Amino acid sequence: MSDVMPTTVPDFYQTQAGAYCAALLRERLQWFWPEIKHQKVLGLGYAAPCLGAWQGRGALCFTALLPECGGAVGGTTFGGPERAVVAEAAHLPFQDEAFDRIVVMHAFRSEAQAITVLRGAGRVLRDDGRMILIGPSIFAGRLRQCKTPFAHDSAFAPTTFRRVLAQAMLQAERRDEALFFPAQWGGGSVRRGRAGDIAGKVLAPGLGSIALVEVVKNIYAPRPLPITPWRRLWRRQPLMAELHAEHPAKRKQS
Template sequence: MHNVMPPAATPMAVTTFYQSHEGAVCAALLRERLQWFWPDLRQQTVLGVGYAQPYLGAWQEQGAGCVSAVLAAHASAVMTQQKERRGVPPEERTCLVDARHLPFDDDAFDRILLVHALQDEEQAVTLLRAAGRVLRDDGRMVLIVPNRFGGRLRQRATPFAREAAFTRGSLRRVLAHAMLHVERRDEALFLPAAQGCTSLQRGQASDIAGKVLSPGLGSLRLVEVVKDVHSVRPLPVASRKAWFSKMVVPVQDA
């Protein structure tokens, strides 16, 4: 996978970006799309993995139980934010985790959101398998990832520029290795955040126009996935000699 950042890219830290005006508008736009996937999560449990704090409010205000699992890559930024006490969720709802193991019981969550979480294909498979373990069998997961076709280049001043970018095919391959498959897709941020996120109305209008004029070229891919129950149950392979052996009659003293 091509993971080299554009040479001129100077992406912000996640906390700095979401404290800016463009970051707040970006989060609002993506929360709208997330609510399209999951409009009502009352009395359900939601896990945000990576750096999902700006997005969990889409359901927390509706009565969903939300937990933010921050990856080690964002630990220093979160620690700084906690020291400054700027809009940090309660500590009991936020924890630092390792991508190889999420410290939760099996089947603990109804929904999982992964954003600012995937660094490369190998790490993505490991993290997605860990997330699949804590997701209920009938649960759903949404991934927000940069588009390989210019997504990171357009968003080079945002945290998305540091993350693994995917095509449909490469993401499908990673999901297959993680025993997941795609249910629904969406895309967002057709313009750079500096131009498309000056206001919520401008961001909405540019995304609508982008989906009509250049579908598939949004900077970010939003993909809803579910567990692939058939991937862990391989079908038995019948022996090619079975049908012939039934026709052979053993002959004594042949």
């Protein structure tokens, strides 16, 4: 297999290494949510390869592809093109609280974008729903998966990650990890990758290259006020002071 990473995220998941990654991630997702029959699940970013975790289990799966992932509605989407859409994260074409579960993968390129994506996802997530965020670990996760799309995803430090969640009115509840070794090392053998992950969790817990974090809505979290309006207010104060100072002088002249 070539050492050159495919040009788009969907192309990678058509390769042997991509299928290997998706299979291991699906196993971890089944551990988080073993039974979600009759529930609506959304894959956001490019999470279509992971939605097969609930194939044949009664879940109704949809896919929202972000334009920056290079995805297109077609055969690579789980559930068929009738359940897939290409949309901006800030303008997802779904009603509020439409989904019981959301899987977000390959959706974060910066802190600001992550906040936008999570706010959009939080809008379409039920108040009692759950969301799983999949991304590279801060502990050299992107370096170990440099031949995969995870190399282009943002890896947030714990303090930054908590700040991002707070800005989106979310909070973390559970965490898991996968792919302790580069995807190319697995040789396409899911059994070998599973054994490597088990050994990694025993010998080096917390050092997996891919982190899976389950988050829920924090409905009591205060939403921070934007900074820009306050800056405008302070800029207006000198002008208002000048107007008040000129006003008495104008009255005397009149």
